[in-house]
Amino acid sequence: MCVALRVQGLRKTFRVKSGRLVQVVEAIREMDFEVREGEVFTLLGPSGCGKTTTLRCIAGLEDPDEGEVEIGGVTVFSKTRSISVSPEKRGIGMVFQNYSVWPHMSVFENVAYPLRAKGVPKDELVRRVRWALSLVKLDGLEDRPATRLSGGQQQRVALARAIVSEPKVLLLDEPLSNLDAKVREELRDELRHLLRSMNIATVYVTHDQLEAFVMSDRIGLMSEGELLEVGDPVQTYFRPRTKFGAEFLGSANVLEGELLPDGTVDTRIGKIVVESRDPTLDHGKVYVVFRSESVDLDLTGTCSGTTNAFAGTVREKKFLGDRWELSVEVSGVILRVSLPSRVNVATGSRVCVRIDPALCSLVRK
Ligand SMILES: Nc1ncnc2c1ncn2[C@@H]1O[C@H](COP(=O)(O)OP(=O)(O)OP(=O)(O)O)[C@@H](O)[C@H]1O
Ligand SMILES: [Mg+2]
Secondary structure, eight states: OOEEEEEEEEEEEEEEEETTEEEEEEEEEEEEEEEETTOEEEEEOOTTSSHHHHHHHHHTSSOOSEEEEEETTEEEEETTTTEEOOGGGSOEEEEOSSOOSOTTSBHHHHHHHHHHHTTOOHHHHHHHHHHHHHHTTOTTOTTSBTTSSOHHHHHHHHHHHHHTTOOSEEEEESTTTTSOHHHHHHHHHHHHHHHHHHTOEEEEEESOHHHHHHHOSEEEEEETTEEEEEEOHHHHHHSOSSHHHHHHSSSEEEEEEEEOTTSEEEETTEEEEOSOOOTTOOSEEEEEEEEGGGEEEETTOOOOSSTTEEEEEEEEEEEOSSEEEEEEEETTEEEEEEEETTOOOOTTOEEEEEEOGGGOEEEEO
16 A cells, blocks of 8 residues: 655744743644554544644644655655645645634535536536535435534535545544434544545544544554554553553553563552563563453452452442543552443442453553
8 A cells, every 4th residue: 555645753842922922832742653544543642732733734724843754655744845835736625623614605515616626527517516515315305504514514525625625635623523323423524434445545533532442443542742652552551562552542540660680560459470571671660551341350259369459449430431440549549440230339339350461561660
């Protein structure tokens, strides 16, 4: 598969004046990534980490301080070579975070806009607008004023407008975040099918981890203007490579420890065996990471003879509908443990906590 988008050494700072002071905001410290044709690559990270700025730099709506952007093998931005192709010539389609449709136009005109700007002949324009509207399941609503649509339908219009020019790269900035939970889930699944069928490269931005897991081939975790780690959803979830990844995703236990020459990790709850680890980690201070659902509880409390088995007491429990989330105290440390909601265990119970060595990972401290 060909690389459709390459971002190299991207940096962007903003200067914000307040009174006589100028504050420098480092929105992107360093970003390097590639997205292949047909791939959905998600930038996932907390508010303010630089996701929108990254998309705007790719689209040509922001001028980066440094770096290069290549789309379909063509350099569209290079600081050192003084290249900056205008946004409409970059071969991208974008759905913006905050506004979606132009209220003074019909559905048809909203979607036709990028084609009109390019001077596409009328017959072809009509054909392509109908094609895009049918892909997002809005056939028949061409003449409706764009404001007379539900939130979900407005996002479909924005999406149709982004794909109508058949871009090489699609940039989607939190396209579902303004919708209510049910519509969001529906549109998320449809969007997933649509992106899979279109074979274009997509950069998908969200701060919602579930959305990132469902949509993505690969996830890039972002914090403070940097990509900290990139991996497929399952690997990113179960084997985070950074402490940030471990703490940002799901409900994890992160225990400080000392990696010993025999490969076990000495922690406050005892020695933990970890099945596989990055070979460059051979000793020293580390974090052992395991998910709350990677822990089994033996409710009889028997704890002898097995690997990674520790006696504990249930201190607190929360009902989350599909599961219980328990706080279990082991040697003064509180571990997070999830249990299916059909299992019931009383607060104060003595239990044995078993941590699967195959589901533990190590992160350098
Ligand atoms: N035009 C601007 N002028 C000054 N600072 C800006 C500007 N745009 C963004 N920033 C700052 O750059 C940083 C990154 O902002 P950005 O909008 O890229 O974050 P984000 O990850 O998209 O956040 P969110 O999830 O809230 O949309 C923030 O600190 C933000 O305040
Ligand atoms: Mg944003």
